[in-house]
Amino acid sequence: MWITRLVASGATVAALALGPVTAAAADGTPSPSASEGTKAGPTEAGTSFRTAVEVGAGQRATAQASAGDYLYWSFAADAGQRPTVRARVSGGSGSRWQLDVYDGLRRRQSCVYGAAARTTESAAGDTELACTLRTVRAWAEPWANDPLPGTYYVRLTAVAPTKADLGVPVQTEVLVTAAEAGGAAAVDGTLAVPLVPGIAQEPPAGTGAEYRMAKLFSDEPADGWASGWWTDRWLWTAAGGVLAAVAGVFGYRLTRGTGRPSHLPPAA
Known part of the structure; x- marks a missing residue:
């Protein structure tokens, strides 16, 4: 269940980050009409x-x-x-x-x-x-x-x-x-x-009206x-970082498991 919530949270953050980019691209390109x-x-x-x-x-x-x-x-x-x-x-x-x-x-x-x-x-x-x-x-x-x-x-x-x-x-x-x-x-x-x-x-003084x-x-x-360091690539980079972190945690939990090994004694 926690994995589902984590993936959903990452997808929400990515959508919020990429949403303005998509909207800006759609609005910034004028149609022929x-x-x-x-x-x-x-x-x-x-x-x-x-x-x-x-x-x-x-x-x-x-x-x-x-x-x-x-x-x-x-x-x-x-x-x-x-x-x-x-x-x-x-x-x-x-x-x-x-x-x-x-x-x-x-x-x-x-x-x-x-x-x-x-x-x-x-x-x-x-x-x-x-x-x-x-x-x-x-x-x-x-x-x-x-x-x-x-x-x-x-x-x-x-x-x-x-x-x-x-x-x-x-x-x-x-x-x-x-x-x-x-x-x-x-x-x-x-x-x-x-x-x-x-x-x-x-016009310099004394040159006349002509x-x-x-x-x-x-x-x-x-x-x-707008020439500067900021571009919407930063939003794509941030969204990619969030998705990479979510994928890394999901992969770790999937491969390592959540339970204790059966050969270890129970915790005191």
Whole structure:
């Protein structure tokens, strides 16, 4: 009977420890219907890295442009997230559009899956692009090209447009989402600071109202940058330790028995 109670207690502790992890994983991964950009985003795009327009996760950014323009947006990605960037271009028949994503060091990040380059078939049709990055790591070797926490840049442009396509008006949409990878993507290391460019200060005195400094990035995750030592792996480790202890006690009692050997005299 005591063995049954001990096993039940261990299972209860494991369920309490693993329950929040499972719930967090279920809630942190947005469904396709929930990630279709119901929140209004910016209605313009930048023309370079320094003038990239900020867009938050779940916001749908729109911009009117012409074939041949370079359009830039920026977003924040934290450790343990797997960002996905989707873009839609309306107009520009025959143009081949390409979607590129760069990190805070302006290194181009490869796409795990998604069509990052497509050709518009007709003037009335839409060209849909997508790029899912690798999971953002909290720390990486200096020689590695792993995605790190901080600012990411999205560049949307037509690749080698013909003279007939240059200047053709197009309507663009960009949507950024981020799925939580959980403790499975945790690494033994932390980044000292996220890769976030400096924020422009107030214009110097005497420069006039026409002076404008580039605003590189001012947004960050709502709960702060999570790059640190804590991950939900600790919960899995604690639950595994409890189950190992229960299994060890159960095995010991099963092999050694609970009664006294028959050849020993009774206790006084």
